[in-house]
Structure formats: C-alpha cells, structure tokens
C-alpha cells in the first residue's frame with residue numbers, strides 16, 4: 001500500500017491569470033501519485049495583481065486541489081527559473097514536515113525544465129523530463145517516456161524519495177476529482193537567494209497569441225513546410241476548421257514565413273497532439289523527433305517517396321493547395337449540413 | 338570557477354586584457370540519421386561505431402571560438418570537455434578540428450549509466466579542476482543532446498557550480514564581465530544578463546558552425562587529449578554512474594510501427610478523403 005503523500009503542481013498561467021492548458025492533466029496525474037494525500041498548487045505571481053481568480057479556483061477545486069500557494073518574490077524577478085525553483089524547494093521542505101512530499105509536477109516547457117533541473121540539485125530529487133505517463137508502483141514514482149525521436153518507449157523509476165517530473169501535454173487524460181474541493185489560497189513571500197539574484201531578467205516580451213490554441217498543448221496541429229512556399233493560408237484554414245494550432249518546419253521558420261515559436265521538432269516545440277497534419281513537410285528526422293509521438297498522423301505531400309509517409313496513418317500524394325482547401329470545405333459543409 | 342577580478346571578454350577591445358578561458362561541453366551521440374537503439378539496460382547503445390559529435394554542440398564550439406576570436410588576445414583559450422566512453426574522444430577531436438585549443442576527456446567505467454544529474458556532477462568537477470589551473474570565465478554547452486533531449490545539463494551545471502545559468506541563447510554577447518543572452522521561449526522572448534563566470538547554452542539559431550579544412554583535421558589528429566578519471570577528479574564512483582543514478586530505466590522497447598497505414602494518390606477527391614478519414618476516426 002502506498003501512503004498518502006503531498007504532490008506539488010506548478011500552475012502555469014497566462015499574464016492575464018488564465019490557466020494554461022495542461023493544468024488539468026497535471027492535477028489529474030498528481031492525484032494518482034498523491035494516493036489520497038493532497039495535491040497542492042503553486043501559483044507564482046508575476047506581479048502584485050496576479051492571483052488565482054474565482055474561476056481558476058473553481059477549476060482547480062474540481063480537479064481536487066487542496067490548497068494553492070501563491071508565491072511572491074522579493075529581490076529577483078519571479079519569472080526566472082531560479083525563483084520558481086527556490087519557491088518549490090522551500091514549499092517542499094515545509095510541507096514535508098506535515099506529510100511526506102512525493103513529487104513535484106510541472107508542464108514540459110523549456111522554462112519548466114530549467115526549474116526542474118534547479119529543484120533536483122536543491123532537493124536531491126531524481127528528475128524526469130517530457131514524461132508521457134505517470135504512475136505510483138509500490139510507492140515508487142514510475143514515468144513513461146518516448147525517446148529517440150519517438151521510436152522507443154521507456155519506463156523509468158525515480159529512486160529518490162522526491163520525484164521532479166515534467167509532463168508532456170496530451171499524455172494523461174484530464175478527469176475531475178471524485179470529490180471537488182474549495183482550495184484555500186496561502187500567501188508566501190520568497191526572499192531571493194544568491195543564485196536567484198545572479199540572473200537579471202532585462203526584458204520579457206510576451207507573444208500575443210493568434211487566438212488559436214497553444215501549440216504545445218493543442219489537440220490538433222496542422223503543420224506547413226517548404227511545400228507551402230510561404231503561403232500558409234491553406235494550412236491556417238484547415239487548422240481553424242479543426243480548432244487546431246498552426247505549426248511549421250524549420251525551413252518555414254528560417255524563411256520567416258511564420259514565427260520561430262511555431263517550429264516543431266528536435267530544436268523546436270515537441271508536440272503529441274491527438275491529430276497531426278503535415279502539409280508540404282518531408283519528414284526529416286529533426287522534425288520527426290518533435291512530432292512522432294502524435295496520435296494520428298496525416299501527411300499531404302506531392303512526392304510519393306517523402307519519408308513522412310513512413311510514419312503517416314493516412315498519406316495523400318497530392319498538392320497541398322488543392323487537398324487542404326477541399327478538406328476544409330468538406331468539413332465545414334458537414335458541420336453546417 | 339570563481340575569480341576575483343572582472344574578466345573583460347569584450348569583443349575587439351584593445352589594451353592589456355586578462356586572458357579569457359571558455360570551457361565548451363561537447364557530447365558524442367549516436368548519429369540521428371542512423372538506426373538508434375536502447376540496450377536491455379535502457380541505455381543508449383553507444384558502440385555502433387557510427388557516433389558523431391552532437392550536432393548542436395557544434396554551435397557551442399562556434400560560439401566559444403567566435404567570442405575568443407573577436408578579442409584577438411594572446412593567451413585566450415577554448416577548452417573542449419567531454420564525459421563519455423572511449424568513442425567520446427571523437428567529440429573533442431571535432432572541437433579541436435574546429436579550432437579549440439585544448440581537449441579534456443573524462444573517461445571512467447564508473448560513469449556508465451549516469452543520469453543527467455550524474456553527468457552534470459562529473460562535468461562540474463572537471464570544470465572546477467580546470468578552474469584550479471586558471472580561472473574559467475564561461476562554460477558554453479549545446480541546447481540539447483540529440484540522444485536524450487533533456488536539455489537539463491546547462492542548468493544543472495550552473496546550479497552545481499554555483500554560478501548563473503542562461504540556457505537557450507539564440508544571441509550571445511559578452512562584454513565588461515557580463516554575459517547577455519536573448520532567447521525564445523514558448524510564450525515569450527527574453528533577454529537575460531549575469532556577471533561572469535556563468536554557464537550558457539546556445540541554440541542552433543545562434544550561429545553557423547564552421548567547417549574545418551583538411552589542415553585543421555590533420556592537426557587535430559595529433560593534438561593531445563587530457564584523459565581524467567573520476568579518481569583524478571576526486572569523485573566517489575558510488576555517487577555517479579548507474580550506482581548513483583537517481584532514475585532507473587525499467588524497460589525499453591521499440592515502438593511498433595503504425596498499423597494499417599494508408600497511402601492514396603489524389604485523383605481529385607484527396608481533400609474529401611482526408612475529411613472522411615477524420616470523421617471515421619472520430620477526430621472531428
């Protein structure tokens with residue numbers, strides 16, 4: 001039997017205070033690992049007005065979050081990973097005295113991986129990044145992870161009492177808790193330590209979103225490559241009909257056809273949506289590394305020998321400028337008809 | 338790694354500047370264009386003979402060389418550092434070919450099976466050792482190892498060395514004893530700054546790595562490589578490698594290829610077929 005434990009969840013949110021998509025999945029995974037213990041949210045406030053609102057607290061309550069620790073920082077910018085790590089380390093130490101803390105869960109992003117690395121050094125925890133499964137087996141945290149460009153599956157046990165895990169979006173299906181809670185908000189000020197003060201955030205420019213879902217956590221992603229020749233309208237149209245996000249290959253971002261943040265792949269964003277549609281994408285290994293773990297893969301390419309067809313559930317050999325608009329029109333007609 | 342004076346790494350500045358030392362961490366990984374696999378123990382198979390320098394580390398070497406070249410100061414040094422089995426020497430050789438001045442290879446059977454934290458501990462000890470000879474101003478790494486893709490290492494290294502870590506620089510500037518990086522994150526673009534010494538990682542957008550010529554390749558073949566063991570670094574083998582790993586791979590298996598793949602030629606109804614497929618699979 002596994003003893004109930006505390007699990008901390010870093011609650012990513014937008015500058016406007018809305019939950020970022022994987023929060024539900026993280027809290028669901030956290031409940032399983034807490035084994036009837038408590039799931040506690042950590043809300044790092046980026047400015048004095050940044051606090052979880054009623055809607056956020058209701059959403060977290062539905063997910064079974066017992067408390068939300070709202071962290072403010074003194075002496076360093078709260079948007080730096082060292083401050084986030086320090087806050088999590090301090091909370092971990094304090095809560096551990098009440099009840100053993102078993103895990104700290106974060107959504108997989110470059111920023112959160114930095115916080116995870118720092119936390120591992122500060123707490124002696126084992127760290128797993130980009131996990132796509134999370135379970136408690138005989139009291140041990142066990143993670144699943146897809147590696148080598150999505151070609152291998154591994155299971156990995158964390159041998160330390162505390163596990164720090166970053167979880168990929170779309171990996172664990174979100175589900176409400178059996179019993180909803182009314183999370184209490186606890187205020188905590190963190191006095192930045194020397195490491196946290198060592199880095200100055202000179203500026204941070206938030207990118208305005210397109211109104212489309214967030215690329216990293218979207219359920220549907222339509223990707224355009226060199227084959228678009230810079231015209232993303234067909235890709236965008238299909239993405240919008242499907243309520244999906246728009247992604248790109250590095251060729252497309254390097255050409256400046258779309259922002260760098262849209263790049264999918266080994267050196268861009270790693271995605272595993274339920275549905276990936278690639279148009280004018282050859283399927284180079286660097287690109288596959290960031291999308292091969294997707295649920296269903298569809299490719300549209302006019303070259304029957306394009307490597308992406310090797311990993312596509314459905315491959316259509318054709319011109320993306322006719323295939324995509326036809327698909328979009330068909331789906332729209334079905335919806336209206 | 339600490340130093341009392343302010344290390345001026347300013348580009349092109351004249352006058353008598355103290356020499357600058359940059360350590361660049363390079364990793365030998367299985368070629369991603371080849372067949373890669375995991376062994377029974379869940380470790381990446383590293384004896385396939387078709388390994389290469391992690392291509393993202395070429396950007397790290399390029400960044401380090403560019404900083405030193407911009408100063409054109411006598412005595413500046415770029416030291417390439419790797420931790421890994423016998424083959425890993427190829428990674429530092431590649432760095433030497435590109436123009437690194439020195440190479441250090443930490444080679445010890447007890448390192449095998451180390452996880453990210455274990456590897457970082459070894460690299461940190463090696464950087465400290467180099468810092469005892471003469472101060473190290475900057476450590477540069479690649480943005481990720483294309484084998485594990487954890488991207489944890491630069492931050493771990495900064496924490497372990499007790500210096501600032503600034504990962505994912507797409508633009509890097511060192512001037513007047515401070516380092517400034519610009520980086521693109523999922524939702525924002527940031528500029529970070531810290532005093533040296535520091536650890537940075539650079540992305541593949543930071544620069545275009547040079548391609549060594551025949552002369553450099555020949556010269557690097559004969560260049561000495563310093564080999565260090567865990568004992569040389571004063572590290573306890575029980576705390577690194579598989580024995581000290583905080584995570585343990587329980588199972589590794591190849592993912593089965595996708596079943597029932599369909600490839601169709603568009604004969605005028607390709608878009609309609611795409612839509613029908615989505616409906617059939619319940620994806621709309």
Ligand SMILES: Cc1cc2nc3c(=O)[nH]c(=O)nc-3n(C[C@H](O)[C@H](O)[C@H](O)COP(=O)(O)OP(=O)(O)OC[C@H]3O[C@@H](n4cnc5c(N)ncnc54)[C@H](O)[C@@H]3O)c2cc1C
Nearest residue numbers: 225226227249250265266267280282286287301302303320
């Ligand atoms: C260190 C490193 C890291 C990298 N990281 C990444 C990464 O993270 N992400 C990434 O994507 N790439 C990355 N790359 C680049 C990668 O190797 C490929 O060059 C890139 O993915 C190719 O992009 P593409 O598929 O758009 O272009 P191409 O390979 O040129 O393919 C274009 C495809 O479009 C098809 N096409 C053309 N016209 C049409 C049409 N009208 N209709 C339908 N199909 C058409 C062609 O048949 C072709 O298959 C990296 C490279 C390196 C060296």
Ligand SMILES: Nc1ncnc2c1ncn2[C@@H]1O[C@H](COP(=O)(O)O)[C@@H](O)[C@H]1O
Nearest residue numbers: 362363420478479481482487488489490
């Ligand atoms: N064994 C190693 N030896 C030297 N450098 C390494 C090693 N492992 C990782 N690195 C460096 O750390 C970077 C990030 O690697 P990783 O955190 O493993 O994705 C790489 O690009 C290398 O510069």
